[in-house]
Structure formats: C-alpha cells, structure tokens
Amino acid sequence: KPNVPSTVKDGTLSATITEQMVKDAIKAALDAAKKSGKALDGIALDFNVTGSGSYTNLNATIDAGTIDRLKEAGVRFIKIGSSVLDVTLDTGAIAEIDKQSTGTATISAKRLAKLSDVAKKFIGNRPVFDITVSYQKNSKTEYVSNFGKGTVTLGIAYKATGKENKGNLFGVYIDKNGKPQLLTNSSYDNSGRLIFSRNSLSTYGVGY
Secondary structure, three states: OOEEOEEEEOOEEEEEEOHHHHHHHHHHHHHHHHHHOOOOOOOEEEEEEOOOOOOOEEEEEEOHHHHHHHHHOOOOEEEEEOOOEEEEEEHHHHHHHHHHOOOOEEEEEEEOOOOOHHHHHHHOOOOEEEEEEEEEEOOEEEEOOEOOOOOEEEEEEOOOOOOOOHHHOEEEEEOOOOOEEEEOOOEEOOOOEEEEEEOEOOEEEEEO
C-alpha cells in the first residue's frame, strides 16, 4: 500500500498518482505473485494519500501516461484512499476516463456545508461531498459524468455515534434540486466507512 506524497492547502489534501508509482506498484504485484508461485488473477493497486494539517477535501491527480499504464496493464482496480474518503475505480471506469478525458484527470471530493432542508433531515452534520472526475479541454473544465459499464466505489469516512444503529446508516445521493435519495446498496463497514458503488458521480453523503 504505497504512501503518496501530498500537500495540504486551504483545507484540501492534494496528491498526484504518477506513472512511476503505478509502474513500481505493478512490478511489486508481479514479483509477489512470482515469488509465491501463484497465478496472478489480476492486479489491484491501493494508494494511500496522507497529509499533515487540517483538511476536509481531496484532490487526486492522474496524468494521461498513468491512465494509459493502468489500462495497458489491465489493472482491475485502483484505490485512492485518504482519511476523508476512498475512491476505487475498476477496469471499466479506468477505460472510460481514458476514452473521455484529454491529458490529466483530477478526482475531486469537496465537502459541502450547505444542504437543502429535506437533505439535511437525512444527513444532519454527517459528511457530504460533491465528487467529480474532471479534465481540461480547450482551457475549459470538463467532467467524466458517466462511467458506462465501469464502476466507481466510494467509501466515505464516518464514525458512528453511540446512539446510532449502524444498520440505519445509508449512502445518500442528492440530485441537482437538493432532493435526497437513499442508496439501498450501501453498507457501513467495521473500518468506519460508508461504502457504495455508482457508475456516475455527483453529490453523495452519509444519511441516517
């Protein structure tokens, strides 16, 4: 689980997953499989972004060369983990980012402070993020809004309080009108993450 160098500025933890990091991680996976004598079913990469200081937002950058390397190696999953949330892209999602974006792609999770009254009833003070994958095209910011057959799995960090029944914690999708929708395929795990998978990105939070 390689640690990724990062910076913290204005409440945002920023890091870059470089092509060299991916090459090294793929080599380590291949070497480990060779050493154990086991056939390699596929490669899953897990990067850990840590930073000192106070932050609530995440910006993880992946340049075009890195995306190409992930695709060429047929990486089954790449997980970018942090203390605020984890983002895991599968093969299909990697392929869609490669197909739709130009140059560098940035995975961003921005903590939201303001919610509609109806959304606040579900979420309260629990974390909620505007989550995007963006890239620059003709000096404009464009977004990979849909991942086709690919899947993005999110793990939002949240420590359940003693009063909360963990089985009542759900992922919540908030639409453009501020209307919340409970995600029935979500689950709260023992590591203190609310986990769910989507094939598009938008505003998501932890509801009860």
